[in-house]
Amino acid sequence: MNRSQHIEASTAMPGLDSGVRAYDAVKALAFIGDLSMGQPTDHSVRTAWLAFQLAQVLAFDANGCDTVREASLLRWSGCTANASGFADTFGDDIASREAMLAQRPNWEALLASQGGASVAITPLAQIHCEVSGEVARMLDLSAQTQATLRHIFEAWDGSGFPERLRAREVPESVFVIALASDLEVFNRVYGIERALQLIAHRANTCYPVSFVEIATAHAVQWLHTLDQTNPADVDAVLATQALQRVTPPELIADVIDLKLPWLTGYSREVAATAAQCCARLTSDPDMTNVVYRAGLIHGIGRAAVPNTIWNHPGQLSASAWEKVRLVPYWTSRAGKQTGTLKEAAELASHAYERLDETGYFRSVGGIALPLQARILAAAVASVALRAPRPWRAALSCSDATALLREQAAQGRFDPDVVDALLASEGSPPLRTNHPTPKVRLSGREIDVLRLISRGASNKDAAKELALSPSTVRTHVENLFRKLECSTRAAATLKASSMGVL
Numbered sequence: 001m002n003r004s005q006h007i008e009a010s011t012a013m014p015g016l017d018s019g020v021r022a023y024d025a026v027k028a029l030a031f032i033g034d035l036s037m038g039q040p041t042d043h044s045v046r047t048a049w050l051a052f053q054l055a056q057v058l059a060f061d062a063n064g065c066d067t068v069r070e071a072s073l074l075r076w077s078g079c080t081a082n083a084s085g086f087a088d089t090f091g092d093d094i095a096s097r098e099a100m101l102a103q104r105p106n107w108e109a110l111l112a113s114q115g116g117a118s119v120a121i122t123p124l125a126q127i128h129c130e131v132s133g134e135v136a137r138m139l140d141l142s143a144q145t146q147a148t149l150r151h152i153f154e155a156w157d158g159s160g161f162p163e164r165l166r167a168r169e170v171p172e173s174v175f176v177i178a179l180a181s182d183l184e185v186f187n188r189v190y191g192i193e194r195a196l197q198l199i200a201h202r203a204n205t206c207y208p209v210s211f212v213e214i215a216t217a218h219a220v221q222w223l224h225t226l227d228q229t230n231p232a233d234v235d236a237v238l239a240t241q242a243l244q245r246v247t248p249p250e251l252i253a254d255v256i257d258l259k260l261p262w263l264t265g266y267s268r269e270v271a272a273t274a275a276q277c278c279a280r281l282t283s284d285p286d287m288t289n290v291v292y293r294a295g296l297i298h299g300i301g302r303a304a305v306p307n308t309i310w311n312h313p314g315q316l317s318a319s320a321w322e323k324v325r326l327v328p329y330w331t332s333r334a335g336k337q338t339g340t341l342k343e344a345a346e347l348a349s350h351a352y353e354r355l356d357e358t359g360y361f362r363s364v365g366g367i368a369l370p371l372q373a374r375i376l377a378a379a380v381a382s383v384a385l386r387a388p389r390p391w392r393a394a395l396s397c398s399d400a401t402a403l404l405r406e407q408a409a410q411g412r413f414d415p416d417v418v419d420a421l422l423a424s425e426g427s428p429p430l431r432t433n434h435p436t437p438k439v440r441l442s443g444r445e446i447d448v449l450r451l452i453s454r455g456a457s458n459k460d461a462a463k464e465l466a467l468s469p470s471t472v473r474t475h476v477e478n479l480f481r482k483l484e485c486s487t488r489a490a491a492t493l494k495a496s497s498m499g500v501l
Helices: 022-036 043-057 062-074 083-090 093-102 105-113 117-138 143-150 172-190 192-201 209-228 231-238 250-257 266-281 285-297 300-304 318-325 327-335 339-348 371-385 397-409 415-423 443-453 458-465 469-483 488-497
Strands: 004-007 439-442
Touching (some): 022 043, 022 062, 022 093, 022 231, 043 172, 043 209, 083 093, 083 117, 143 172, 172 209, 250 300, 266 285, 285 371, 300 327, 327 339, 339 371, 371 397, 439 443, 439 469, 458 469, 469 488
């Protein structure tokens, strides 16, 4: 590698037309966020609808109403980025966040055991806010929406995170969304009477009392109307003009992979590998496009499984394994809610099926698996085998090839697909038409970035690259400056969007 490399746009595949409606991409991200937070998969959508009602009564202008809807849907888009931090701090990243939202008694005990909210939450909130704001920027949403997401955990009285800003220093949309979310969660968990009591207790702390008074006066009517409204009509209310644009689906893959550092770049590689194989087996561009999209989003359901399970070094318990088996189920469910991604998500939910019916979650095989599903399953396995996992080392290319061929001979994979998959290795990659900003990074900076994006500390990176820790720290500081970020998760997201990772 040259010591100076000009990184231009890149990863998405002239030849593949993989763009999707931005609203569908945002709904996919909302689905991932809801799973990450231990919420029902319509939590963010319901919150956005309620927030929009409150914004209208408060006489927000058109831009403000758009911001409330967009930021409500993307509120949890930073959840995968700090999942590792939540797992390290509280044990179960999903259960702890569910307890936080519902304000369960054990949440206070969890915080106290970690030195209190300021110590435990501030670094996690910083990661979340920076990444969710960056997601909005990549979707080309307004500066107002980006600012709301970058301050989404601030509170009216200055007790929020990460900057402890007060009242007028925070966009009003933040308080609208926080109140709408509390109403949605507390009503579902405790019922409307208790929900309004909890919200009243938070008046002039989390949000201004005037907002609480309005929400209290309308809450019963709003919730009743929402429960009676068809999901398609809810979508019609929430799909702002900015969300009607076409956007690259690669962003979904990058957000999915942020959940586990050892997954960095994995979904993009699966998508590229599957698309190359598909292009070798068929001349149908539509099929190749769907396979590519399916590869990008096949890990949506992974957000429902705690990091402690993914990082477990040994054999999983029966209960843990059942959660893993549901990953493609959740991916299939996401497809029911995501419009232009529906076909790809349904195909993606077959990523772990096998021809001999030993896969999951359906355990179907044979003629029940179309060519696209066979391609995707083989691509997922091929890429995964060659990468390290907490429970095993990476296989060499020759060992991975031998194992794939052995399993094809045993009837688990389609032999013709495996042949095409292996034959396409080293072929020029297919490309898409989604340019990214130009950023000049040195070769050594890229080396450092690749390591820290996969969870390496500065000390680990220094040892791997035979550098001093201070030199690595300098490279990290330069990376943050060039990528205009302050957290490793945001740097990883930006670098992934440029195809560096």
